[in-house]
Amino acid sequence: MRPRIAAALRVAVSAGAVAILLPAAIEAVYVSPTAVFMDDRAPSTQVTIGNASDSAEEATVEIRFGFPDADSAGTPFVRMIDDPDSTMPSAADWVRAFPQRVLLPPKSQQIVRLLAQPPAGLRDGEYWARLIVTGQRASPQVAGADTVVRAGLNLVIRLVASVSFRKGGVSTGVAVSDLTAEAEGDSLTVWSHLERRGNAAYLGTVDFELVNAAGATVRSWSSTLAVYVPMRRRFSFPLDSIAPGDYRVRMRLRAERPDLPAERVLKVPTVTDSVPLRIG
Amino acid sequence: MRRTLAIGMLAAVSLAPMGISPAQAQDREHHRVRLPLTALALSDLSFGTVLPGIPTSVSVLDVHQAGLFEIQGPSDASVRVDFLLPTALTSEEGATLPIAFGHSDGYADFSHGHPRRSRTFDPHRPVIGTLGPNGHLFVWLGGTVQPDRAQARGRYRATIALTVYNLGS
Numbered sequence: 001m002r003p004r005i006a007a008a009l010r011v012a013v014s015a016g017a018v019a020i021l022l023p024a025a026i027e028a029v030y031v032s033p034t035a036v037f038m039d040d041r042a043p044s045t046q047v048t049i050g051n052a053s054d055s056a057e058e059a060t061v062e063i064r065f066g067f068p069d070a071d072s073a074g075t076p077f078v079r080m081i082d083d084p085d086s087t088m089p090s091a092a093d094w095v096r097a098f099p100q101r102v103l104l105p106p107k108s109q110q111i112v113r114l115l116a117q118p119p120a121g122l123r124d125g126e127y128w129a130r131l132i133v134t135g136q137r138a139s140p141q142v143a144g145a146d147t148v149v150r151a152g153l154n155l156v157i158r159l160v161a162s163v164s165f166r167k168g169g170v171s172t173g174v175a176v177s178d179l180t181a182e183a184e185g186d187s188l189t190v191w192s193h194l195e196r197r198g199n200a201a202y203l204g205t206v207d208f209e210l211v212n213a214a215g216a217t218v219r220s221w222s223s224t225l226a227v228y229v230p231m232r233r234r235f236s237f238p239l240d241s242i243a244p245g246d247y248r249v250r251m252r253l254r255a256e257r258p259d260l261p262a263e264r265v266l267k268v269p270t271v272t273d274s275v276p277l278r279i280g
Numbered sequence: 281m282r283r284t285l286a287i288g289m290l291a292a293v294s295l296a297p298m299g300i301s302p303a304q305a306q307d308r309e310h311h312r313v314r315l316p317l318t319a320l321a322l323s324d325l326s327f328g329t330v331l332p333g334i335p336t337s338v339s340v341l342d343v344h345q346a347g348l349f350e351i352q353g354p355s356d357a358s359v360r361v362d363f364l365l366p367t368a369l370t371s372e373e374g375a376t377l378p379i380a381f382g383h384s385d386g387y388a389d390f391s392h393g394h395p396r397r398s399r400t401f402d403p404h405r406p407v408i409g410t411l412g413p414n415g416h417l418f419v420w421l422g423g424t425v426q427p428d429r430a431q432a433r434g435r436y437r438a439t440i441a442l443t444v445y446n447l448g449s
Contacts, residue, residue, distance in 0.1 A: 024322075025320040025321065025322055025350075026321045026322065026323070026324060027319075027320065027321040028318060028319070028320040028321070029318070029319055030316040030317060030318035030319075030352075031316055031317055032315075032316030032317070033316070034316065034317045034353065034354070034357075034446045034449065035446070035448075035449035048316070050316070052318065052320070053320070053321075068447050075406070075408065076358070076360060076408060076447050077360060077406070077445070078360070078445045078447070147433060148329045148433055149329065149330045149331070149332060149377070149427055149431050149432075149433055149434065149436065150327075150328060150329050150330070150434075150435050150436065151326075151327035151328075151330055151336075151369050151377055151379075151425045151436045151437075152324060152325070152326045152327065152328075152369075152435075152436075152437060153324060153325045153326070153347070153366070153369070153437065153438055153439065153440050154324075154437055154438070154439045154440070155321045155324065155347075155439070155440050155441075155442060156439055156440070156441040156442070157319045157321070157441075157442050157444075158441060158442065158443040158444070159317050159319055159443075159444050159446075160443065160444065160445045160446065161317060161446050161449075162446060162449040164449075201449075203448070203449055205356065221410070222356050222410070223356055223357075223358045223410040223448070224354075224356055224357055224358045224410075224447075224448025224449070225358065225448060226358075226447065226448050226449050238397055257448075257449075258354075259315070259354035259356075259357065259448075260449065
């Protein structure tokens, strides 16, 4: 019990120390929601962009084609494609944002309207884009005299959210294969091949559980997950203070997303898999 | 003003891991649904006055001069943070001042509490992870400027681009 109290105290003290040292925001840009949905019945919607800092911010809004993917090392990224060919489900050419450039006074926000004008004859399915909000201080600080050498940096903030347009019937699902797990030092690395089913992106939550030989869960982690294209994904988690021994890593993908509107999360069965893991 | 904000943030951070009532839980769930994706610059990376011919480093642990950024979003949100870093700063007269970022000039703290989930990183590479139960990620940035012996006097600036991707949708 005492070590737990000591650990809790350490955390509280360090959290408090960092919090006390936190200055007021020099720049602060936000976008809400972080996932925008439209369909052929409601082809327009709005997002809110804002400036939570005490200085004015110049913001631009762009729509480009992109989707989450993973590179050869399993690292997730958002693949942006400037000139998608006709086989790609891009909505970037026909979703417009208004306005595209705004001056955000301190502590202010702005509604940005998104309007989808899909081409005639668009096939049923889901079409994707990314909403990119870029903010930059309207008047960057330049301090100091010219009699010495002074050096400082300005900042551009860019937030990238998703835009989905659904037409007609859409469905999704996810398949898991080639699940492997490895303990490396103080980290757990899990690899999994993920493949989407249907004609819409899979939006869900992935849970990992580390289960000991007695069947007890000793660690668990959860994260939001989007599967747009087939990918081999790597997940890494800290393994501090886990006793050596034999374990199982359980992976569960469930179509539940508290951060998204429930009616936008396509319901599909939960998918599970597991793999043995030796630590130490 | 800063102290008020700091105390407010301290209260918010300190209460985060504690037990909450059903009403608070409902409120938290409400905020989880509506929480925006926010990027804040809390402190600029600043080298201040540098001496010609002498490289000047700002440690990632320097609370006064290191850059400090905060990402806020829904709990369990999967995010990727990329820095686009300059190789030189430029004065108003066009002179340049080289800048370098080492493999341990970045520090990321996903948890801001327990369990500890923080690590150093190479700021040329992305920071990828899941926002913890409090939905916060703090990122610190250090670096080194390398003035020439004949470095022209002046105010040197460059721009860092911080991009936050929501990987969960």
